[in-house]
Amino acid sequence: MNNTVSGCDGRDQRIKEKEKDSVVKHNVTGEGTGDKFHRVSASTLIPANIPLGLPGVMDAEGRVDESRLRAYIVKNGGVSPSExxxxWRFLFGMFPCSSTALERPLLHGQLAVRYQVMKRKWQQLLPACVRLRLNGTDAELVAAVKYYEQRKKAAQELCQEQSEELRERLSFLELQAQVVFERVTFDLEELQEAIRIIDKDVPRTDRDLAYYLGEGSGNLLVLREILITYAAFHPEVSYAQGMNDLCSRFLEVLDSEVDTYWSFSCYMEKFSRDFRADGLHRKIELEAELLKELDPQLHTHLVTDNMDRLTFCHRWLLLGFQREFEHSDALRLFEILSCDHLELISQQVERAHYRERLACKLSLDDRPLSEPQAINAEFTFELFICAAILLLHRDVLLRCRNEVQLIQFTSSLQGTLDLNSILNKAEEHFYNYCKRSAWDHLNTGCRTHKSKEDQFIHQLRNLFS
Incomplete structure (x- = not known):
């Protein structure tokens, strides 16, 4: 089968720099037409040579200090919508933090062409799946297809205006991409099943968001093609329910089909297990372990047979509390959770432990030292967020007597939680968890004086300030 992709196919091959006052743009005037419509341009990219407005994060050549970036996000509770x-293009790995401002436009061109070749390959093998099948009962979805077709036509007209030099460069990149993906094969039955589920889930994406309203409903079709392309080239993961909501978040923020695909793919490299039964089961187990540490009574109440453990928290943990907070706060929380918040702090806590152990060893030369109680590295910050929500509503949960009441409780929380309050509570619970670990070690291992305990706890408290 001929997988050659024309150098003029699709808007994703048009590479240009475009400054954006806001990450999420709506009602963009369509170039080449007189209409206004929501347009997701795969090459819409904040110019790579514009420095991040975050102190000390980007150097003069455009390289990003990843640890400082993550620390900034955590300390400041996220970044501004304009940034x-x-x-996210750095946070989620689409661009290497070590890349320079000069390198990134070239890298972006390669990513755009590779995505187009990948998408074209499954479309050639399954031409009947290229278009979303409509039953005519969803007027908004019918309109979405119309808007999407308008956008494709406008993009094709733009493609005809490309210079000969650009066409040649794109053709070379396409040839490289074809070589990379030439030997990729698909299990067509499994892919068709994934597409069937995607076609059910995409229309269920939160269409109350401005990004998917009116003419922006065409973005649903963009979301569909990203998810199908991901499922086609990641058969070990394929597609699972909930991925549409997760990917939708990337598409809204990045406003780019190509950038969304690669950022979503990078994210899934780390978290794809969460969409498998074993991964989700392990996460629920960890939440139960953490709750037992923080509130044994509530833990005992929620893990009885009638309560079926903590499975009612499933959606929270799978989608990063997407619907429990106001939408803009949910985006902030998602980027905070993606910073490996506890990993950063735990490293500092471990260094503090080491310094205290060393001090104990110097003062107690001949006394054997016991190892301190280890901080469970599997207790990620999202688990502390979940615990903070449970403990905040402790009285209500203790009155719940069955799983139906728990589900009613979780439904009542949607869009009602205050993010800053929950973040503070989650950090407080983690601080207390670390403090207990430190006290256990200091009181049973080193037998130091009270002043030593106060000194260590003061040091620990500073990590959370």
Whole structure:
């Protein structure tokens, strides 16, 4: 089968720099037409040579200090909406933090062409799946297809205006991409099943968001093609329910089909297990372990047979509390959770432990030292967020007597939680968890004086300030 992709196919091959006042743009005037419509341009990219407005994060050549970026996001509770799109391209690995401002436009061109070749390959093998099948009962979805077709036509007209030099460069990149993906084969039955589920889930994406309203409903079709392309080239993961909501978040923030695909793919490299039964089961187990540490009574109440453990928290943990907070706060929380918040702090806590152990060893030369109680590295910050929500509503949960009441409780929380309050509570619970570990070690291992305990706890408290 001929997989050659024309150098003029699709808007994703048009590479240009475009400054954006806001990451999420709506009602963009369509170039080449007189209409206004929501347009997701795969090459819409905040210029790579514009420095991040985050102190000390980007150097003069455009390289990003990843540890400082993550620390900034955590300390400041996220970034501003105007910088979120640029930050996410680094945070989620689409652009290496070590790349320079000169290198990134070239890298972006390669990613755009590779994505187009990948998408074209499954479309050639399954031409009947290229278009979303409509039953005519969803007027908004019918309109979405119309808007999407308008956008494709406008993009094709733009493609005809490309210079000969650009056409040649794109053709070379396409040839390289074809070589990379030439030997990729698909299990067509499994892919068709994934597409069937995607076609059910995409229309269920939160269409109350401005990004998917009116003419922006065409973005649903963009989301569909990203998810199908991902499922086609990641058969070990394929597609699972909930991925549409997760990917939708990337598409809204990045406003780019290509950038969304690659950022979503990078994210899934780390978290794809969460969409498998074993991964989700392990996460629920960890939440139960953490709750037992923080509140044994509530833990005992929620893990009885009638309560079926903590499975009612499933959606929270799978989608990063997407619907429990107001939408803009949910985006902030998602980027905070993606910073490996506890990993950063735990490293500092471990260094503090080491310094205290060393001090104990010097003062107690001949006394054997016991190892301190280890901080469970599997207790990620999202688990502390979940625990903070449970403990905040402790009285209500203790009155719940069955799983139906728990589900009613979780439904009542949607869009009602205050993010800053929950973040503070989650950090407080983690601080207390670390403090207990430190006290256990100091009181049973070193037998130091009270002043030593106060000194260590003061040091620990400073990590959370």
């Amino acid at each position: 979120r799109g640029q930050v």
